[in-house]
Ligand SMILES: CC(C)(COP(=O)(O)OP(=O)(O)OC[C@H]1O[C@@H](n2cnc3c(N)ncnc32)[C@H](O)[C@@H]1OP(=O)(O)O)[C@@H](O)C(=O)NCCC(=O)NCCSC(=O)C[C@H](O)C(=O)O
């Protein structure tokens with residue numbers, strides 16, 4: 001885990017055309033916001049949404065939430081203007097949908113730099129096409145400015161003609177390959193959205209699955225999903241206690257082999273326990 005680690009348990013999309021949602025977001029306990037200019041915004045509303053998103057970023061009214069802008073995809077009539085506006089506003093991240101190759105990542109980074117994006121404005125690439133899945137390892141490693149992959153599971157289901165089902169069997173290969181690519185490149189990765197906003201049990205089950213997979217957090221579409229994601233992607237009190245106990249047992253060892261609660265402990269388990277405590281500390285530091 002790097003020094004730049006920050007919690008991204010709950011990352012909430014909101015249409016930048018929806019001023020009420022933009023206002024409400026100032027009080028929602030999510031770790032990050034994606035101010036959307038793409039799918040959640042109708043074509044005729046895009047220019048105003050672009051202004052709203054830039055104003056939100058520069059307002060300083062969103063506390064310590066990480067702020068990102070999702071631009072329209074490469075090749076659309078809005079993309080270039082979105083990139084210029086986002087670069088000028090200087091959010092923590094510019095989220096680009098439907099990134100298909102490492103060359104696209106490098107072009108996006110060049111475009112951000114040409115538009116004068118500040119150093120702290122990172123690139124977040126969405127993985128949501130079959131082509132991206134086949135290229136995901138190269139995408140993830142294409143630039144140091146790319147710090148987060150975001151799964152676009154709605155588009156993946158659309159593009160593969162599969163279906164949204166409990167357990168997400170049709171998506172497991174794509175999720176797994178993307179997760180491996182992010183970890184190999186040492187960057188963060190966020191799970192996709194859960195569309196059925198009224199089905200809390202289904203949502204929590206998917207959060208649990210995402211955490212077990214290794215995702216850093218989940219992208220969300222409704223404020224009612226924030227609390228569940230914050231809990232699911234944070235180390236539980238039990239996990240923190242176990243991590244402390246395991247590290248204490250390791251530190252007190254007299255031989256190379258230790259057990260804690262009946263389980264073998266090796267250095268790699270200590271590193272995992274230290275990561276758990278670092279995540280817990282970073283969450284606590286959010287206040
Ligand atoms: C899904 C929704 C359309 C539901 O909207 P609505 O019926 O209005 O919800 P509620 O009445 O329950 O809302 C209660 C209050 O919460 C505010 N609200 C709702 N959603 C958000 C939000 N996302 N962020 C902030 N605030 C929100 C409402 O304004 C209400 O406030 P108040 O009146 O003051 O009480 C709606 O939730 C929505 O639009 N969600 C976001 C949809 C979106 O962004 N979609 C695009 C991203 S998903 C995607 O494309 C992923 C990827 O690309 C892929 O392919 O998978």
Ligand SMILES: [Mg+2]
Nearest residue numbers: 128152154155
């Ligand atoms: Mg999408």
